[in-house]
Amino acid sequence: MARAAKHRHAADSGYQRGEETRMRIITAAIKLFGERGFEGASTRDIATNAGVNAPALQYYFDSKEGVYLACVEHIVSLIWEALSEAVERAEAAVRRGAGDDELIDAFCEIQAQLAEFMFTSRSADDWRLFMAQQQAGSGPIAGFQIIYQRVSKRMSEAMATIVGRLLGRPANDDETLLRTMALSGQLMVFQVARRTVLTKLDWDSINAERLALIKRVIREQTAALMRWMLASRGAARPAPRRPAGRRAIQ
Amino acid sequence: MARAAKHRHAADSGYQRGEETRMRIITAAIKLFGERGFEGASTRDIATNAGVNAPALQYYFDSKEGVYLACVEHIVSLIWEALSEAVERAEAAVRRGAGDDELIDAFCEIQAQLAEFMFTSRSADDWRLFMAQQQAGSGPIAGFQIIYQRVSKRMSEAMATIVGRLLGRPANDDETLLRTMALSGQLMVFQVARRTVLTKLDWDSINAERLALIKRVIREQTAALMRWMLASRGAARPAPRRPAGRRAIQ
DNA sequence: GAAAAAGTGTGTCAACTGGTATATTTTGGG
DNA sequence: CCCAAAATATACCAGTTGACACACTTTTTC
Numbered sequence: 001m002a003r004a005a006k007h008r009h010a011a012d013s014g015y016q017r018g019e020e021t022r023m024r025i026i027t028a029a030i031k032l033f034g035e036r037g038f039e040g041a042s043t044r045d046i047a048t049n050a051g052v053n054a055p056a057l058q059y060y061f062d063s064k065e066g067v068y069l070a071c072v073e074h075i076v077s078l079i080w081e082a083l084s085e086a087v088e089r090a091e092a093a094v095r096r097g098a099g100d101d102e103l104i105d106a107f108c109e110i111q112a113q114l115a116e117f118m119f120t121s122r123s124a125d126d127w128r129l130f131m132a133q134q135q136a137g138s139g140p141i142a143g144f145q146i147i148y149q150r151v152s153k154r155m156s157e158a159m160a161t162i163v164g165r166l167l168g169r170p171a172n173d174d175e176t177l178l179r180t181m182a183l184s185g186q187l188m189v190f191q192v193a194r195r196t197v198l199t200k201l202d203w204d205s206i207n208a209e210r211l212a213l214i215k216r217v218i219r220e221q222t223a224a225l226m227r228w229m230l231a232s233r234g235a236a237r238p239a240p241r242r243p244a245g246r247r248a249i250q
Numbered sequence: 251m252a253r254a255a256k257h258r259h260a261a262d263s264g265y266q267r268g269e270e271t272r273m274r275i276i277t278a279a280i281k282l283f284g285e286r287g288f289e290g291a292s293t294r295d296i297a298t299n300a301g302v303n304a305p306a307l308q309y310y311f312d313s314k315e316g317v318y319l320a321c322v323e324h325i326v327s328l329i330w331e332a333l334s335e336a337v338e339r340a341e342a343a344v345r346r347g348a349g350d351d352e353l354i355d356a357f358c359e360i361q362a363q364l365a366e367f368m369f370t371s372r373s374a375d376d377w378r379l380f381m382a383q384q385q386a387g388s389g390p391i392a393g394f395q396i397i398y399q400r401v402s403k404r405m406s407e408a409m410a411t412i413v414g415r416l417l418g419r420p421a422n423d424d425e426t427l428l429r430t431m432a433l434s435g436q437l438m439v440f441q442v443a444r445r446t447v448l449t450k451l452d453w454d455s456i457n458a459e460r461l462a463l464i465k466r467v468i469r470e471q472t473a474a475l476m477r478w479m480l481a482s483r484g485a486a487r488p489a490p491r492r493p494a495g496r497r498a499i500q
Numbered sequence: 501g502a503a504a505a506a507g508t509g510t511g512t513c514a515a516c517t518g519g520t521a522t523a524t525t526t527t528g529g530g
Numbered sequence: 531c532c533c534a535a536a537a538t539a540t541a542c543c544a545g546t547t548g549a550c551a552c553a554c555t556t557t558t559t560c
Contacts, residue, residue: 178463
């Protein structure tokens with residue numbers, strides 16, 4: 001919080017109006033950063049879009065980078081708000097040594113919450129693009145990493161721990177982590193390549209029914225994969241030729 | 251090809267020197283567009299990096315957007331060069347009504363080729379970032395879609411057809427397409443979120459050994475999922491209790 | 501070997517960028 | 531009501547951007 005002193009704007013003042021415009025700026029910035037990337041979005045456009053004038057950005061956030069980081073903070077807090085419950089449940093399940101089915105369920109629940117948030121959160125389109133730009137390398141990546149880790153690290157550690165349990169491997173094992181990421185990729189692809197998805201399915205948007213379909217597919221496949229992991233646990237690795245898990249199917 | 255007339259440069263002239271510098275510009279542009287996005291990369295920087303002066307870009311490509319589209323064309327042709335064989339094999343397997351195992355293998359082979367290309371292609375880092383920027387929405391997206399479809403459409407149709415066969419559903423069915431994409435996501439995540447992957451695994455780069463591990467994980471999980479699809483084919487959806495087909499597994 | 505085409509270099513422009521200095525207005529507590 | 535803090539607005543700066551006009555050199559062709 002040492003940085004806060006630099007701002008001319010006292011973030012925690014009793015003044016309400018300041019907080020409001022601060023929020024308007026962040027909202028507009030997320031949208032424009034998402035659409036055009038960090039360098040592509042000009043501070044002037046952000047200001048106009050937020051209904052303020054250009055120096056307001058310096059007043060509230062010191063610099064363009066400050067605006068960007070404030071956007072990250074805002075998005076991260078939104079995500080965590082949506083995921084914390086599921087993640088904490090998963091952590092608890094692991095701690096108390098829950099059974100395999102329960103672990104699988106906890107994992108799927110995190111994914112389900114994530115999917116729900118990805119597709120239904122208000123202004124989801126805006127921050128999803130923002131995140132995509134970030135992954136692509138746009139913006140002050142160092143600052144992003146620091147802030148983003150708050151939610152990402154904890155979530156993926158919870159997921160990796162579960163996968164590790166099922167595999168009978170350490171949670172920080174290379175293979176465990178890779179498998180966890182591949183699992184997450186099933187859902188992630190719908191966030192990152194949403195445009196491609198919509199085009200290929202000839203969908204105009206994602207309504208409740210379609211979201212339910214996506215969630216079902218992801219859940220089924222994730223559960224199937226995790227049961228497969230369970231079944232092949234301990235099996236000799238280099239010979240996966242034979243039908244190792246006959247009754248591994250649910 | 252109507253656009254070609256606009257260029258002062260005759261792309262198919264006998265002149266060799268022109269083609270060379272044209273290529274140097276594209277190479278430099280892919281790198282810079284990838285690092286900084288379409289708007290973040292300046293034509294001057296691209297020119298300097300390519301060892302030419304600024305107006306050369308207008309001379310060869312008419313405009314900044316022209317440079318960008320030429321980059322897309324170049325990348326797409328590289329990708330297709332790497333994937334065409336595997337895709338054509340898959341298409342052939344489908345046509346001749348090959349067995350399930352063979353279809354699964356053909357699918358995995360496409361993924362394997364893609365992985366190989368993603369991680370080992372010369373200057374892979376450059377065009378991967380370029381693609382990531384594109385997916386994020388940076389750059390003249392309309393032009394990209396048109397060009398990119400040349401490879402993307404055919405590849406994903408081949409993959410969807412195989413998945414459809416295994417599921418006993420049409421290839422253009424919503425569920426088929428979603429499952430195909432979720433499958434692809436397992437690999438895609440390593441392209442899109444490579445930075446996250448490297449950080450979480452504490453890897454500095456991806457060497458041959460690590461690539462082999464990734465490919466094995468993806469292949470195993472993809473094959474497992476596809477066998478699961480096969481096994482649950484025809485089973486009543488809400489009650490996947492019975493091990494419907496044990497002979498279906500491999 | 502000269503004319504024409506292809507390619508390269510120099511100088512310049514108007515538009516826009518992020519940021520600053522500096523009013524002016526609005527707000528809230530005494 | 532008053533006045534200091536908070537918030538908003540005006541005018542401006544130096545640097546960069548994409549693009550252009552035009553002169554120059556190299557290569558090909560007849």
